[in-house]
Amino acid sequence: MPTIEVNYEDLQELVGKHIPLDVLQEEGIMYAKGEVDEIEGETLKLDMKDTNRPDLWSAEGIARELQGRYAGITGLPEYNVQPSGLVVKVDRKLKNIRPLTVCAVVKNLNINHNALSQMIQLQEKISMTFGRNRKEVAIGVYDFHKIKGPIRFTSVKPNGIRFVPLEFTKPMTPEEILKKHPKGREYAHLLEGFHEYPIFIDSAGEVLSLPPIINSNHTGKVTTATRDVFIECSGFDFRLLMPALNTIVAALADRGGEVQSVKVEYGSRTVVTPDMKPGKTSLDIDYANMISGLNLDARKMSMLLKQARYDAKVRGKKIDLLYPAYRQDIMHQRDIVEDLIISYGFGRAEPVIPKIQTAGGVSRLQKLTDTAAEVMTGMQFQEIMSYMLTNKGALFEKMGMPKGSVVEIENTVSANWSVFRDRLLPGLLEFLSKNKHREYPQRIFESGDVVIPDSKAETGAVDRRHLSAAASGSGVGYEYMAGVLNAFMKNIGTDFSLKASNYPSFIEGRCAEITVSEKVIGIIGEIHPKVLNMWGIENPVVAFELDIEKAFTSAS
Amino acid sequence: METNIYSSGRGVVIYRITDEGRRYIREGLPEERLLKILKKPMLIVEVRRKAKDFTIALAWAKKRGWVKIEKNRIAAVKAPAKAEEKEALKRLAQGKTVPEKTLSLLVRRKLVVKEKEDAFRRAEKLIGKEVNALPPELIKTGLWKKVKMRPYNVEAVGPVIYPGKRHPYNRFLSDVRDKLVQLGFKEMEGPTIESEFWNFDALFQAQNHPSRDWTQTYTLKKPKTGSLPSPDIVSRVKAAHENGWKTGSTGWGYKWDPAKAAQLMPRAHGTACSARQLASGVEVPGKYFAIKRCFRPDVIDATHGVEFNQCEGIIIDESMTFRKMLGMLKMFAMEIAGADDVRFYPDYYPFTEPSVQLSAKHPDMGWIEFAGAGIFRPELTEPLGVKQPVIAWGLGIDRLAMFRLGIKDIRQLFSQDIDWLRKQKVMI
Numbered sequence: 001m002p003t004i005e006v007n008y009e010d011l012q013e014l015v016g017k018h019i020p021l022d023v024l025q026e027e028g029i030m031y032a033k034g035e036v037d038e039i040e041g042e043t044l045k046l047d048m049k050d051t052n053r054p055d056l057w058s059a060e061g062i063a064r065e066l067q068g069r070y071a072g073i074t075g076l077p078e079y080n081v082q083p084s085g086l087v088v089k090v091d092r093k094l095k096n097i098r099p100l101t102v103c104a105v106v107k108n109l110n111i112n113h114n115a116l117s118q119m120i121q122l123q124e125k126i127s128m129t130f131g132r133n134r135k136e137v138a139i140g141v142y143d144f145h146k147i148k149g150p151i152r153f154t155s156v157k158p159n160g161i162r163f164v165p166l167e168f169t170k171p172m173t174p175e176e177i178l179k180k181h182p183k184g185r186e187y188a189h190l191l192e193g194f195h196e197y198p199i200f201i202d203s204a205g206e207v208l209s210l211p212p213i214i215n216s217n218h219t220g221k222v223t224t225a226t227r228d229v230f231i232e233c234s235g236f237d238f239r240l241l242m243p244a245l246n247t248i249v250a251a252l253a254d255r256g257g258e259v260q261s262v263k264v265e266y267g268s269r270t271v272v273t274p275d276m277k278p279g280k281t282s283l284d285i286d287y288a289n290m291i292s293g294l295n296l297d298a299r300k301m302s303m304l305l306k307q308a309r310y311d312a313k314v315r316g317k318k319i320d321l322l323y324p325a326y327r328q329d330i331m332h333q334r335d336i337v338e339d340l341i342i343s344y345g346f347g348r349a350e351p352v353i354p355k356i357q358t359a360g361g362v363s364r365l366q367k368l369t370d371t372a373a374e375v376m377t378g379m380q381f382q383e384i385m386s387y388m389l390t391n392k393g394a395l396f397e398k399m400g401m402p403k404g405s406v407v408e409i410e411n412t413v414s415a416n417w418s419v420f421r422d423r424l425l426p427g428l429l430e431f432l433s434k435n436k437h438r439e440y441p442q443r444i445f446e447s448g449d450v451v452i453p454d455s456k457a458e459t460g461a462v463d464r465r466h467l468s469a470a471a472s473g474s475g476v477g478y479e480y481m482a483g484v485l486n487a488f489m490k491n492i493g494t495d496f497s498l499k500a501s502n503y504p505s506f507i508e509g510r511c512a513e514i515t516v517s518e519k520v521i522g523i524i525g526e527i528h529p530k531v532l533n534m535w536g537i538e539n540p541v542v543a544f545e546l547d548i549e550k551a552f553t554s555a556s
Numbered sequence: 557m558e559t560n561i562y563s564s565g566r567g568v569v570i571y572r573i574t575d576e577g578r579r580y581i582r583e584g585l586p587e588e589r590l591l592k593i594l595k596k597p598m599l600i601v602e603v604r605r606k607a608k609d610f611t612i613a614l615a616w617a618k619k620r621g622w623v624k625i626e627k628n629r630i631a632a633v634k635a636p637a638k639a640e641e642k643e644a645l646k647r648l649a650q651g652k653t654v655p656e657k658t659l660s661l662l663v664r665r666k667l668v669v670k671e672k673e674d675a676f677r678r679a680e681k682l683i684g685k686e687v688n689a690l691p692p693e694l695i696k697t698g699l700w701k702k703v704k705m706r707p708y709n710v711e712a713v714g715p716v717i718y719p720g721k722r723h724p725y726n727r728f729l730s731d732v733r734d735k736l737v738q739l740g741f742k743e744m745e746g747p748t749i750e751s752e753f754w755n756f757d758a759l760f761q762a763q764n765h766p767s768r769d770w771t772q773t774y775t776l777k778k779p780k781t782g783s784l785p786s787p788d789i790v791s792r793v794k795a796a797h798e799n800g801w802k803t804g805s806t807g808w809g810y811k812w813d814p815a816k817a818a819q820l821m822p823r824a825h826g827t828a829c830s831a832r833q834l835a836s837g838v839e840v841p842g843k844y845f846a847i848k849r850c851f852r853p854d855v856i857d858a859t860h861g862v863e864f865n866q867c868e869g870i871i872i873d874e875s876m877t878f879r880k881m882l883g884m885l886k887m888f889a890m891e892i893a894g895a896d897d898v899r900f901y902p903d904y905y906p907f908t909e910p911s912v913q914l915s916a917k918h919p920d921m922g923w924i925e926f927a928g929a930g931i932f933r934p935e936l937t938e939p940l941g942v943k944q945p946v947i948a949w950g951l952g953i954d955r956l957a958m959f960r961l962g963i964k965d966i967r968q969l970f971s972q973d974i975d976w977l978r979k980q981k982v983m984i
Contacts, residue, residue, distance in 0.1 A: 001904065033902045049913075050904040051766055130766050237764075239809055291910075291931065291945065293877025332805035332934060338902075338910035341878055346900040346912065351882035356841045356873050360737035363745050370730070377720035382977055385723045385970050387863050388748065388849055407749055408777040409822070413853045413862055420748065420822070435974040442974055443720065449849070451748050453779060460779030460820050461749040 001049055002125045006059040008042050010114040014063035014254065017071040024066075031069055031308075031342060032062040054130045054244060055326040058122040059114070060251035068307035068343075076311040076322050079253050079276040084260030086230070088200075091154035092267065097191075098138075098198040098211060098234050101153050102241045102273040103262040105144055106252045107228040115255050116224055122251055126244050127212070135190055137235045137244045138212030140200065144228035146219045148204040153234070155196035163207035164217040174199070174210050183214045200232060208232075230262075242275065243328035249274045250326050278311070278322040283336045285317050291337045293352065294344060304343035305336070365465055368552050369447045372467050375491045379484055381445040381469055386427035388449065389417035394426045398534045400504040405453050407461050420451035420461075424468035425505070425545045429527070432472050433535040440539060441473030447548065467551070470527075470543035478510045478526045481542035485514065485524055494551055498524065505531050514546055516553065522546025570671040571659060573648055577667030581645050586613035588639060591622055597631035641667065724980040725969045728957045729847055731983070732867060735892050741845040741869055746829035748849065751782045753817040755824055757793055758831040759907040760936040762808040763816050767906035772852050773824045781818045789835055790814065792939035803934045822851035826868030827907060830948055834940040838872050845869030847953070858965040867951045870932075876945040878910055878931065885927050885949065889916035893926050893956055908948055909933050921959050927951050 012018055019028055025036045029046065033056060038045040048057050055061045067073035084105040111119070123139045131137025158175035165172060165181050174197045177184040190212055191197050200208035202219075209215040211234045222229060229252070233245045253259050264271045283305075289295050296304070302312035302319050311322035323330060330336065341349060362370075373383060389409070396403050407420040421427060424446050431444060449463045469488075471481060482498070489496045498512035499520075506525030514522040524544035532541060573581075583589065586609035593606050604610045614630070617623045624633050644654045644662060654662075662668040679693035686704040687694070694700045722730070733743070746754075761767045784790050792801055794814070800807035823829075829846040838844065847867045854860040871884065882900055889895040895916035903913035908930020916926035929949035937946050954966055960983065963969070971977065 030902055033904060035901060049902060049911075051769075051906070052904070129769070132764075132766055132769055136764065136766070237810065240765075291878060293879035331800065331807065332803065332909075334909045334931075334934060337878075341910050342902050346902055349879055349882060349900070351886045351898075351900075352877070352879045353883040353887055354871075354873065354876070354880040356740070356843065356871065358740035358742075358839070358841055358843045360740045360843070361742050362733055362737060363743040365745060366733070366743060373722055373726075377722060380718070380720040382718065382720055382974065383723040383726060384972075384974075384977065385725055386972075387970055389851065389863055407779065410775040410777040411853055413856065417862055431972050431974070434972040438974045439716075439718075444974070449748060455779070457747075457782070458785075459747050459749045459751055459782040461747070463748050 001047060001051060002057055002129045003037065004046050004048055004057055004121055004125060006044050006046060006062065006118070007114050008039075008044055010118075011044070011059045011063055011066075014059055015066045015071050016073070017067075019066065019070055027345070027347065028066055028070070029062070030346060032056045032065040033342065034062065050329075051129060052329040053327070054122075054126045055247045055250065055324070057125045057129075057247075058118045058251050060118065060254040061247070061326075063254070064309055068309055074303075074306040075309065076278055077250070077254075077309055077324055079250060079259055079325070081259045081261050081274065081276050083272075084262055085149075086260075087150035087263045087265060088232070089150055089152050089265045091152065093155045093196065094153065094198055097155055097194050097196065098236070100236060100238060100241055101200075101232050101234040101264060102238070102245045102271070103151075103230065103232040103264055104245055104249045104274045105228065105230050105260040105262060106249060106257040107144070107260060109227055109229065109252060109255065109257045111222070111224050111226055111255075113224060115252075116222070118251065119222070119248070122248060126247065130240065130244060131235065134187055134212040135235075136237065136240050137233055139244065139248065140209045140211060140215050140220060140232050140234075141222050141248075142208055142215065142219045142230045142232075143222060143226050144230045146206070147208065147230055148202045148206070151200055151202050151208065151230075153198065153200055153232075156199050157196055160196075161199065161201075161207060163210075165210070165214045166217050166220055168217060174213075177210060177214060181214060187213050198234065239328060242273070243326055245274050246276060246324075246326040249276070250324070274325070276325045278325055279327065279330065281321050281323065281330060281333075281336065282315075283319045283321060283333055283340075285319060287333055288337050288340055291334065292341050292344075292349075294341070294349065296340075296344070301340060304340055308339045308343040310336075310339070365549065368548050369465060369467075371492065372488075372548055372551075373445075373447055375488050376445045376447075376467070376469060378491075379443075379487060381443040381471075381484075384428070384431050384444050384446050385448070386421075386424070386431065386446060387417065388421055388451065389419070390421045390426065391416055391418050394430060395419065395421065395423070398429070398531065399426055400528055400531045400534070402504070407451050407453055422450050422452055423545060424448060424450060424466045425470070425543055428468055428470040428543065429531070429535050429537065429541065432470065432541060433537050436536070436538060441471060441476055443469070443471045445469035465548045466545055467548050468543065468545035470541055472537065472539045472541040474539060476540055476542055478524075478542055481524060481526075481544060485544050489514075489551070492552055494553070496521075496551075504528070514544065516550065519550065521550040570676050571648060571662075571668045572671060573645060573668055574666060577645050577662070578649075580642060580667060581649060583608075585616070585639050585642050586610075587616040587620065587622065588636060588642070589613060590617050591632060591636045594623065594630060594632045597626070597629045600625070600628050600630055603630050641665065718978045721977070721980070721982060723977065724961050724983065725957055727983060728960055729865065729867075729953070732892060732951075732953055733845075733847060736845045736867075736869070739843070739887070739891065741843040744829045744833045744844045744846040746823065746832050746846065746848065748823055749776070749779075749782075749820055750823045750828050751784070751817065752819045752821055753784055753790075753793070754828045754831050755821055757797070757812075757817045758789075758835065758936070758940065759827060760796060760933050761906045762797060762810065763813055764810070765808060771824050772854060774822045774851050774853050776820050776822070779820055781815075782820050784814060784818055785835065789940065790817075793817075796935045796939045800935060801939055803938045805933075805935045807935065823848065824852055825850055826866040826950065827948060830868060830870045831936070831940065833870065834872075834937060834942050834946065838870075838942065840944055841871070841873040843869065843871050856967075858967070861966050861970075864954055864966070867953045869949055871947040871949075872942060872944050874944050876931070876947055878912075881912065881929055881931065881947045881949075882914075884947065885912070885914045885929055888949070888951065889914060889926055892951065893918055893924070895926065898926075899923075903928055903930070905930050905948075907933055907936050918959070924955060924959075925952055926956070 159173040162171040178188040298314040501513040511525030527541040590613035683702040794812040795801035797812040897917035903911045911930035914927040932946040
């Protein structure tokens with residue numbers, strides 16, 4: 001869901017028709033699966049919804065969709081491709097580093113300010129979102145006249161070559177670039193662990209770029225004065241690289257550029273790119289109506305699809321379709337049905353309230369939880385809610401407990417939220433520690449899931465629904481909490497007993513295990529003052545915690 | 557209620573005649589009544605039928621040596637001497653004194669109870685005075701007639717009391733749950749820690765494809781990997797990714813890696829529960845929902861948390877269409893959000909096609925993005941064994957909860973301020 005900026009005037013020029021701003025906002029932009037987020041003067045900030053349609057992430061692509069509805073330009077946009085004669089030789093050495101590239105040449109461009117900013121933006125958004133932050137797709141655009149073919153896509157040792165990277169003045173080795181250049185530092189992880197780095201180099205020995213990191217300052221700089229460009233996309237999968245290249249080529253062609261192909265040689269195998277040949281598919285008319293509920297006839301359906309820039313021919317109960325080469329998102333008829341509905345207009349499709357009779361119900365676990373909460377609130381306990389994510393300090397150190405095994409996050413946002421809670425009680429103590437200056441007594445409880453590592457479980461861990469209650473204030477003691485627990489268990493109809501026990505979080509001799517049919521289902525006790533000190537709590541705290549499902553097991 | 561005061565040497569004691577004692581004053585002691593029946597030896601069963609309070613009567617008559625039992629008959633041994641208890645009860649009822657020995661006999665027979673002297677003394681001292689509280693002694697002795705009850709400032713606001721309450725956010729979620737149940741939805745469950753298989757692969761999100769980056773997700777340091785479901789499901793999902801299986805799709809066209817699918821992660825969206833539900837079997841027609849904690853490594857601010865609740869669900873029905881989906885969403889917006897107008901926009905989810913976003917116009921909040929929905933892709937539903945169209949929807953309940961609770965920062969939903977919780981009104 002990239003956010004892009006386009007110039008309103010530029011967009012209308014590309015469409016070839018004036019579109020009032022309110023029409024664009026309320027209706028037009030929906031044809032490109034977008035939303036106008038903000039308007040700043042001539043600049044429209046757009047939220048483009050479809051992560052799988054990079055062709056819609058530039059003014060040129062949006063204009064194509066709008067032409068179908070507002071300028072009477074329907075059907076397949078056509079792109080002519082002439083051979084450029086340029087050859088790119090791909091070295092086998094790249095097999096495990098960055099094995100593939102697809103390339104194109106576009107000539108006779110008249111790159112004004114809008115065209116340039118759209119090109120740069122499109123390139124960035126594709127490599128960021130569609131190219132998974134350059135990992136799958138990295139794109140380079142170069143001044144064609146500064147390159148002497150054939151080009152080689154090969155690899156070099158980290159310090160095996162020197163060139164001036166973009167926006168720098170001194171030549172650097174790839175190794176230096178990864179350490180010193182801002183882009184080098186940002187993307188160095190993509191080349192981590194390789195003994196050689198990928199490089200585009202021309203026959204004069206001039207380096208074009210170090211993909212997926214940076215272009216050279218000499219060849220890889222495009223300005224409004226540039227007339228002809230060479231474009232390459234590198235990565236691992238043609239299914240991502242081809243539509244990325246085709247999208248950029250189509251955008252430049254829409255601005256009057258002449259597209260020329262490049263021969264990319266993989267040993268004896270040659271791939272000629274860009275391949276702008278349209279894709280072929282067909283749509284079953286009944287299926288389209290069954291999914292959409294729109295009940296359209298074949299004529300209307302093909303008209304709507306032509307507006308969505310397909311070529312459409314009715315053949316019996318089907319419509320044969322051609323779609324542009326920059327689209328790689330059409331895998332199933334269903335994808336075409338969506339285009340059809342968008343073309344029809346989401347605002348025009350009349351909602352129908354379905355009449356489907358089913359019996360509803362909450363889960364058993366939720367019922368038990370609500371019952372437990374009802375009993376606790378009846379004893380004047382206030383329910384609290386905590387995050388399931390916490391940290392080892394709260395779970396172990398501050399509870400006076402030895403470190404135990406918990407589910408741990410790898411890519412943490414904050415050390416505070418680095419593991420999953422395996423008990424609720426630490427959260428209750430944290431809550432009490434934040435309310436030292438509030439009125440006492442404080443009686444709180446929480447019912448929620450805790451996560452227990454379990455190597456035998458399908459997902460390596462199991463959820464248990466726990467109930468924990470704590471009371472704090474002067475004069476609050478073990479006996480009181482034992483009474484609360486007793487009332488709780490009596491009211492849910494479960495016989496239980498308490499067995500003296502020792503847990504480091506509790507005062508010795510003031511702690512017991514809660515057992516039901518000889519099985520331990522929880523614990524009750526008075527919190528040890530050393531634990532209170534660590535949380536900074538100044539009043540005594542008594543608490544219990546139990547497993548809700550186990551507590552209800554013997555309930556009659 | 558009769559109360560009788562007996563002054564002993566040690567002070568004032570109250571002896572109160574029990575209901576049983578009062579009955580014996582009227583009817584006579586059970587053992588006396590027994591002797592009246594027993595003109596000649598009689599069968600025990602017969603006596604039992606005729607004598608009221610038979611068990612008590614027999615016990616005391618035997619104790620006093622008035623009767624004996626021979627085989628199955630009871631016979632009077634001698635004429636009864638006058639029993640002191642009845643006389644003592646009568647005297648007590650008249651407020652006269654009774655020897656202490658007799659009193660303890662009456663207490664033993666539970667015909668009289670002895671009450672605390674201090675409470676009564678205290679009550680007695682209040683005679684003629686103005687009182688605040690009404691002690692039980694004043695009420696039951698009737699001495700309340702002899703005191704003046706001080707009038708209170710009844711218009712003063714009472715003291716602060718903090719009742720035990722559900723958390724307001726949980727209360728709100730319960731409310732949503734109730735409405736969904738009323739609309740015929742059954743609640744689903746699913747684990748917090750998921751495999752990538754259920755979070756992504758079963759939802760037809762290709763490995764190493766941008767659709768996988770649709771949301772930021774957490775990865776785990778430990779545990780790292782789990783196990784995959786039944787080989788049947790796994791092979792169908794694999795085929796759907798690689799070549800579309802039998803769905804009529806091209807699939808993603810890459811080699812699907814089971815090791816990647818077995819990696820564990822915290823659930824990133826409630827849709828993982830829906831995938832599990834579809835695979836484990838669903839009713840047709842069927843409606844299911846889940847309100848679950850989800851986890852994403854987002855930048856934390858007033859509208860984003862790393863942990864939040866998602867309300868998601870599915871509807872399975874042969875006749876489901878895009879237009880019916882719009883109708884369902886419109887109903888949600890009106891029933892759950894109290895919206896009076898709705899608008900639909902195209903949207904994108906990797907697992908639905910077509911996809912829609914619903915904005916709802918709330919009379920006070922204005923336009924809000926309220927729901928996202930779509931029809932699950934056939935590459936998702938068919939490998940999980942479901943042929944019918946399945947609508948998947950998710951509601952932006954956190955936003956609605958914030959509005960209902962009058963808060964501006966999403967973090968306050970998990971507020972750690974007890975005063976805020978104490979002051980929250982109980983919503984209807």
